[in-house]
Amino acid sequence: MASNAFGTQFRFTTWGESHGPAIGVVIDGCPPLIPLTEADIQPWLDLRRPGQSKYTTQRQEADRVRIMSGTFEGVTTGMPISMMIDNTDMRSKDYDDIKDKFRPGHADYTYQMKYGIRDYRGGGRSSARETACRVAAGAVARKILGDAIKVRGAVVQIGAHKIDRARWDWAEVGNNPFFCPDAAAVPVWADYLDGIRKNGSSIGAIVEVVASGVPVGLGEPVYDKLDSDIARGLMSINAVKGVEIGDGFATAMLSGEDNADEMRMQADGTPAFLSNHAGGVLGGISSGQDIVARFAVKPTSSILQSRQTVDAAGQEVDIATKGRHDPCVGIRAAPVGEAMVACVLADHLLRQRSIKAGN
Amino acid sequence: MASNAFGTQFRFTTWGESHGPAIGVVIDGCPPLIPLTEADIQPWLDLRRPGQSKYTTQRQEADRVRIMSGTFEGVTTGMPISMMIDNTDMRSKDYDDIKDKFRPGHADYTYQMKYGIRDYRGGGRSSARETACRVAAGAVARKILGDAIKVRGAVVQIGAHKIDRARWDWAEVGNNPFFCPDAAAVPVWADYLDGIRKNGSSIGAIVEVVASGVPVGLGEPVYDKLDSDIARGLMSINAVKGVEIGDGFATAMLSGEDNADEMRMQADGTPAFLSNHAGGVLGGISSGQDIVARFAVKPTSSILQSRQTVDAAGQEVDIATKGRHDPCVGIRAAPVGEAMVACVLADHLLRQRSIKAGN
């Protein structure tokens, strides 16, 4: 059944395969009168775009976005915003080899068993290429959120190499090909990934997304909690295997008194929290603190190293995936994670209006 | 806006507050002709029921479920199944004290700010009492899944004390008040929690849910992935701060070749995986392997130890929560986590029928 859409009030639907003519997204529910042109969207796509360093896939895609509907004279009209990105650098014959083989860790086997058919070229619909549409949607979500709400992402761990959080500097994130906020970690990661890449291997990563300026009150109990929706959104990104909010899995080892984010009054008469173990969400509702979410990205499944598998005919075969792939797909997941969090926030910002206004 | 329902084809809506007359759940979308009586549901509720050991809250609730609609002569009719559980042991005046104070780690502050009002008695709607309704829904979901699909949960860590996975025995889970699959961990946890309880403190935990017998093909790309829905469902449980599938966060440190679940043919001519790093989900679709999900539960926020907070009038106050609380709310989260996974699976089992049948 229908399953290619995300969100309720701010709802986007994506379409397209890795090696089809184009991919696209239709945003339904964007309020009117918001200034919006391609220039608001393209920079975010450029961050996710492949082929920009040796640490990401060498597929060359301009990822040029076109707005096909929903704006008039430079502002949104409240009508659906359709955006399209042409596919230009497809080498489908790279994939003839895996046409009938199920790559371990890939969706090949499950798609084939579920649907009885799959577009194997570049992974078809299961390709990470789909995430460009999420980034485009996220760019529109940011316009709804406004300048006061900032959603930023960073890679905080690649393999066993973690950043030093004491050196966290958001300004560094744009200065390296890893979205790394710790300048000292950059050369370490570069060396490490060079080895991974030359070895035809791949490695996992952890990404952290922080949303600041989020007002208290977003998120709806008990099933559409802000953190439930963030978890769903992040887990839906290709290769993501875990999501946590605030202290996350570490809270298992915390006592109630250590986990309590105590409150005090500020000089301006508003309350403030003394810590943020909760990651900005209490009872599924934003607390006004930074929303902090982390997600784990497994290593790219397409590797040059040979693995055992079976084919559609039931034969045991070995497989080594050719084609152009990211040695660490977690890197390019950072802008995608940001986009998903931005979309969840925009959705809940609009939802909250129906509660606050009027009554 | 509407936010108290979960699922699409198998959809349940819950209602009720901790100290209202009753709580309840309406299941919409259960297929007809499934044998169902209260006796199918009560045992699962009994597992979650409070007051059964000194390690859970001493609130005494019979949690007796009544089916109000949707069955006829012992089988489901395809009509909505309404179930109700009376609240019987409410001591609302225990809560007068916190009427105007925001308990750290609780939803008090966010509910008040979002809605401008809250039923503070026992936490109102934000109480873990709501999860009894999830367990009732999960019991019906299990009937849809049938005997071949088993959904089981266990607590695998309390504080820093992990089980030894080598000693995992599902049969042990029912033999102790901790849903612990490792008999040797039981006395350790008992001692540890005695200390926590006497200290007026609380502690976090990690729960693992395993679904076996799940056929290949459940889950829908790209936003209604099986693991996305599981993540949303588990994260929506009170106090949950993290969710992972399969190797989860540990995949960040795995290489592509180590993470690959290789495949070989079995004697019966069907393929099998040689490992299950993926936790039974590839590309958002079940692979036929065990579905493995873990979630972290933060320590109970209501503790006897005094914490700093503010009140509704903007005064700085201290708070120590009286009332009856679980020293480790993660324990009773195990049957709730099972229920949520069962509901997600039942939903996707029904969804998959529309794809497979006919065309």
Add this chain to the structure above:
Amino acid sequence: MASNAFGTQFRFTTWGESHGPAIGVVIDGCPPLIPLTEADIQPWLDLRRPGQSKYTTQRQEADRVRIMSGTFEGVTTGMPISMMIDNTDMRSKDYDDIKDKFRPGHADYTYQMKYGIRDYRGGGRSSARETACRVAAGAVARKILGDAIKVRGAVVQIGAHKIDRARWDWAEVGNNPFFCPDAAAVPVWADYLDGIRKNGSSIGAIVEVVASGVPVGLGEPVYDKLDSDIARGLMSINAVKGVEIGDGFATAMLSGEDNADEMRMQADGTPAFLSNHAGGVLGGISSGQDIVARFAVKPTSSILQSRQTVDAAGQEVDIATKGRHDPCVGIRAAPVGEAMVACVLADHLLRQRSIKAGN
């Protein structure tokens, strides 16, 4: 799949069968801080209640509503509002006779074929008894709409007997058992229905619902139009076979110039329409004029007169339905139609807030 709910932001789910222990409705999405007690709901249920005149079924139901959740100290909290009505006057053995027979015009055959089972007692879920829940939901919807928006219904035709619209007086609607706005039509209808009733027959009717005070701007193109949602809502009422807005089917015979609702400026500087052929909806959006909807209700299918049918065993049989039935079920459909329109308006009022506020 799930199908017992109505609305998006203001969403209600109903449950219960005619001869079960109770029926109920859960409202999800009602904003907080709206004063609400049973006294706000009961009067509307009393209007729909059976057994109040010889022109409706003689089943005696108190239809006493209880609010089970979602309010605190007399106001809504934003949490789901569960309401329940006990069934008290059930004579299930009246229905033994039709257990295996398919009553013409009834849902007996289609339920049996769709589900393979049906609760035949009193029509089970297909009974008009379910509409009491809609009326309860409508009462809450009215509280959201506020006093400035009035939703009123009237029966305008029974059999071939139409009211004289020139004599329309809303004050008359409450003065007779027919919700008739034309005092002169009342004795005519009374005589006519006496004959129908004594003859063991039944007759159809047309109901008109008018919503005044609706602000311009409610309704969302292109599929969630205000009139689309009203059409869906009204058509979902038992026995309804047609819905029209404004001049409805008569517009087929109108020229463009006659159908045009011309506009002029009013003394207060706001525009006004000179006519209302459109029934208050243009392009799916409310125009600020009265919303006018009409719906046709077929004659009660349960009649004493004998009809030809078949039974579950494939035998040809005759059937005359005993039990207590309305000679004109269209009469009691009036408060139900009002309620559905009120619910659609409340839903769209909340939806509109997310567009207007802020941006």
Add this chain to the structure above:
Amino acid sequence: MASNAFGTQFRFTTWGESHGPAIGVVIDGCPPLIPLTEADIQPWLDLRRPGQSKYTTQRQEADRVRIMSGTFEGVTTGMPISMMIDNTDMRSKDYDDIKDKFRPGHADYTYQMKYGIRDYRGGGRSSARETACRVAAGAVARKILGDAIKVRGAVVQIGAHKIDRARWDWAEVGNNPFFCPDAAAVPVWADYLDGIRKNGSSIGAIVEVVASGVPVGLGEPVYDKLDSDIARGLMSINAVKGVEIGDGFATAMLSGEDNADEMRMQADGTPAFLSNHAGGVLGGISSGQDIVARFAVKPTSSILQSRQTVDAAGQEVDIATKGRHDPCVGIRAAPVGEAMVACVLADHLLRQRSIKAGN
């Protein structure tokens, strides 16, 4: 909020404005392995295409559809099917005149008041051009329904001129520019519409859609009834003001015994109905008889005759709409109505699978 989609399991979302670069539709939920190419869709679009006779608008649009995703080697893959139609014959300056004026009967005023902005060129999103996307979706729906289920539409009344139902011949529908099933009515309508057209006026119409071969059991009580969804779908078509099923509004005048569709057994051992007052739907569920739905289409609002209105500045003005318009927009509504009914049926066919299969 999101409002540009239709359906649940078979769900389509449309986008695009009359004078934008293109319009399009994304179908989400089409099962895999259904043969589908542009050649399956184009013929249906050609039926709705403008400029084919003097009785429809003279805008010349090729309405050439392109499938952008969701098929592979000629069959569907279960992935979203994106289809796009370029806009080619736009004369936006025709509309400068109405930029600030609210055309009576049009959505100009309500869009402006709701959104604070509107793309006035050709009606923007409110243009009937959007319905081309519905027809494309309907073509895919027909492929799901298969050859055994036929959905056909015909115009049965233009102005006061009704067809003679005794002369109904489906084969005639394709032989005239009116989708008229009564050959004798064709010249009458031709003369009549010539007069309307020369007079710069327009006229309403009634369209009937009949679906045959629909199996018993489609449609879900109590809010997603088959007829509720058909009513919503048809009412959402531009200019539609009324919908009825079976005998529709005429049932108001029927007695219970006359309205009863009696049943008898057929030679093949299956039951049959002796009449079809119900229009193929009982209790919201298909009965196996022909589904019969009719809808009224108001006269085109854009007419050459001058009407009184106001402009955005609050000035009283007169307006006569230039541009190219249909003298009877009801004619081209016939293929659109068919498409909407086909989409509703496909949706419920898929929904029904989850009930029938397995349990």
